Amino acid sequence: MKESTRKILKKYGWRIDLFIHEYIYFVFYVPYVRTAIYLIRFVYRFLSWCKPLVKITADFIFNMYHGKVITPKDMKKIITLDHDFSVTGDENKMIFPFSNSTKIIFENPGLIVVMDCPCKIVSKSPCRPINACMAIGDPIASFWLEHCQKYNPKIMTSNEALEHVRKLRETGHIQQVFSKRSGRGNTYAICNCCKVCCTSLKGTKAAKKADRNLSQTVSSGYSVMLDKSKCDLCGNCVKICQFEANEIREGMLVYDREECVGCELCVEHCPNGALNIYLDCERKILPLDIDMVGKMSG
Ligand code: SF4
Ligand code: SF4
Numbered sequence: 001m002k003e004s005t006r007k008i009l010k011k012y013g014w015r016i017d018l019f020i021h022e023y024i025y026f027v028f029y030v031p032y033v034r035t036a037i038y039l040i041r042f043v044y045r046f047l048s049w050c051k052p053l054v055k056i057t058a059d060f061i062f063n064m065y066h067g068k069v070i071t072p073k074d075m076k077k078i079i080t081l082d083h084d085f086s087v088t089g090d091e092n093k094m095i096f097p098f099s100n101s102t103k104i105i106f107e108n109p110g111l112i113v114v115m116d117c118p119c120k121i122v123s124k125s126p127c128r129p130i131n132a133c134m135a136i137g138d139p140i141a142s143f144w145l146e147h148c149q150k151y152n153p154k155i156m157t158s159n160e161a162l163e164h165v166r167k168l169r170e171t172g173h174i175q176q177v178f179s180k181r182s183g184r185g186n187t188y189a190i191c192n193c194c195k196v197c198c199t200s201l202k203g204t205k206a207a208k209k210a211d212r213n214l215s216q217t218v219s220s221g222y223s224v225m226l227d228k229s230k231c232d233l234c235g236n237c238v239k240i241c242q243f244e245a246n247e248i249r250e251g252m253l254v255y256d257r258e259e260c261v262g263c264e265l266c267v268e269h270c271p272n273g274a275l276n277i278y279l280d281c282e283r284k285i286l287p288l289d290i291d292m293v294g295k296m297s298g
């Protein structure tokens with residue numbers, strides 16, 4: 001048995017069913033995601049007439065599997081972590097507000113592996129680069145290296161990973177830390193996501209047709225503030241936003257805070273420095289800022 005398989009087995013303990021799920025998920029990453037896409041299409045094509053049913057289905061799936069948006073500053077802290085990090089208390093519910101998310105863990109974070117994104121592989125016209133899923137630390141990073149060669153896993157230094165993320169953000173990718181029940185509620189991968197390819201963002205978009213409050217993506221906890229005096233209505237922030245949270249209407253930039261997930265893309269892409277990000281206490285969601293989480297947990 002390979003070392004990474006042994007580590008994952010140890011992590012799952014007596015929950016062999018979850019271990020098998022995790023094993024199949026990563027070894028058959030592409031067929032797994034393709035099946036998820038067919039299921040999303042089926043639910044919304046044939047069940048969309050029954051909004052309560054769509055809501056129940058989406059709630060169930062999103063509670064099992066969900067992403068937390070992180071800002072570049074918080075992403076950098078994770079990518080450059082030089083020690084194991086583990087917070088498993090109730091404070092995590094302020095960051096991942098799902099009953100099945102319980103642990104923020106980065107073990108051996110110096111091992112950074114980037115692999116082909118299954119959502120991009122199954123897209124008809126995927127955004128580039130395909131190599132966009134990241135695992136920070138064990139056991140997932142080692143597992144990808146040992147079991148997922150067909151998806152081209154590559155080891156990166158933290159500087160290479162930061163540069164990789166910077167380039168992906170230039171083309172409108174946001175970063176999400178994923179957590180899922182079958183991973184025993186652990187944080188497990190950081191994906192670079194765009195609305196063209198990402199299965200999770202597509203699932204959220206479809207679910208919102210039934211209920212605007214449904215989302216598989218949790219806000220970073222930040223919101224955006226506009227300095228009107230600096231805005232010349234160039235429209236860059238409208239084009240780059242993956243969530244249609246910015247719109248130019250009647251000669252004004254209109255910001256929809258409810259749709260915004262606080263990814264900071266628009267702030268970076270504004271040529272005039274008219275946008276700023278701020279911690280939005282009214283959201284009642286905290287950022288995945290490992291300095292803050294570490295202090296909260298004592
Ligand atoms: S409005 Fe800006 S921060 Fe909010 S989701 Fe859109 S791009 Fe991201
Ligand atoms: S990118 Fe900046 S200047 Fe352009 S419309 Fe948006 S806020 Fe205004």
